[in-house]
Amino acid sequence: MDNNKLIHPKFYFGNSTQQLEFDKVFSKNWLFAGMLSDFLENNSFITLDILDYPIVIQNFNGELRAFQNICPHRFNRIQTKTKGIDFFICGYHNWSFDKEGNVKSIPKKSSFNESHQDFNCLKVKPLRIEIVGKFVFVSLDQNSESIKEYLGVFHDKLLEVSLAIDYNFYFEDDLQNINWKLIVENVVEAYHCPAIHQNTLYNMGFCRKSEVNNDYYNGHSVADYPKSDKVDEGNKLLKYLDNIEIKHDTFRHYFIFPNLLISSTEGTSIYVGNILPVNSEKSILRKRFYSPKFRDNFIPKEAIHKAFLEMVKTSINQILEEDKVILEQIQKNMPFVENTYFLGKEESRINSFHEKYLELI
Ligand code: FES
Ligand SMILES: [Fe+2]
Missing domain, CATH: 2.102.10.10 (Rieske [2Fe-2S] iron-sulphur domain)
Known part of the structure; x- marks a missing residue:
């Protein structure tokens, strides 16, 4: 691996990168x-x-x-x-x-x-x-270029995600002692799931198979993380979720450079994460959770759907908390890290993020 193509650890702490990133990354891109x-x-x-x-x-x-x-x-x-x-x-x-x-x-x-x-x-x-x-x-x-040029193929992908989204049921700003890039890098790979999300994502059957349907453009990326066949389909009460507008049988994750994250768990719930960098060692993770849109005129039973969304809220927040604990520890280690050397196949989306960042810096 040519580590010149990877971001050097010195960009993850201290005061020197803040102005540089503002000028070259955040004030130049949508x-x-x-x-x-x-x-x-x-x-x-x-x-x-x-x-x-x-x-x-x-x-x-x-x-x-x-x-x-x-x-x-x-x-x-x-x-x-x-x-x-x-x-x-x-x-x-x-x-x-x-x-x-x-x-x-x-x-x-x-x-x-x-x-x-x-x-x-x-x-x-x-x-x-x-x-x-x-x-x-x-x-x-x-x-700057038009939003359509900036997003490329991801323009239409965002239009499609928009069709799947109905109303917002949760909004929260979470201050995290983490450089914004570490948050990005964590969410664009599922390699950590079996270790960190054993009781959540992994137990739900995701991240046992390799990612598929990857697409990359201009630092943006998407991948599908398929569900294992071995997982029991579970509660029949949730059968009503078959009526959602856009259904897929994977955990789908989009990253829009530099700081928008969107994930959809089989289309049944959508998480929109917005990383707002505070300085080189702190970020606010702005979390928005959405109910899926139902097709035709299907109206779910209110009490059941409310209970489902409550479960979604607990589950996504637990996953985000599991990531936060690890990343805050990694952030403390960054001043002592000398270089970044390797990225595996399951970390290819990190690679595309690094390439775009280095092209701008
Ligand atoms: S009215 Fe805004 S600063 Fe005076
Ligand atoms: Fe994670």
Whole structure:
């Protein structure tokens, strides 16, 4: 293995890589920022920080707009919560802004000597925004390629995943003492499953066979992890799940470079993970869990489906916790690691991630 093609351990800790990654990775590529279901109502918004860069996406009477979340007056954050429904008003001196980011109203405006023209140059910085199916992306780069070019074949794959997704039933931000790249590398291989997820994924019958249907483009990747034939199909009560819109008999996992993770367990539940790097040694894992969409007009029995989703929530959170324990330990080891040497066949998606990262850095 040519280890020049692998990311050196020094990129996983300390202060030196943060600015470099912001400039070369996060401010140059399209970034997943939310799901359409986050913005159902007028004035609903989501905020996210990428290595301290504050972003807000807000619904303005049905139109989604993205901005740098900084007020042009005295530089306060405009939306301060993670998500919610509120006017686009800065809480420091109550200036409000329209959907273009222009100043809409200013308390005691006459106390400023400036003319109307001067206020016109003050603007909340708009960011590019694109919607692919139910996925919302932003770009900090006004000149970057289109989202379609950026995603390539993964554009249509996201449209297909969107058809499988119904409503969100769980949202949580989890602060983890882990470099964002370690989180990516962990989820794009199932090689660790028999050891780490013995009582969860492995017991459910996944990760005993090799991954199939791999596809790669521009750092993005997907793979299917088939279910073992030896596993008992289990509870007949869950037979109603045969009515979901998109069914497959694998654990399917997508990675959209640099920080979006999507997994679907046989189509019956969908997890959307968004890694928000805080610094080189901390990340927020923003977790969203979705109910599957049912075909035709099938309506599941409410109590049974609710109990199923509760089980999904416990199970995904347990898997994520199992990963977090290992990765926080690995993060502590990184300053003492001298090089990365080998990746096996079951780690080929890590390889494609490293190649894309090194191409940018
Ligand atoms: S800083 Fe936002 S209104 Fe003053
Ligand atoms: Fe895992």
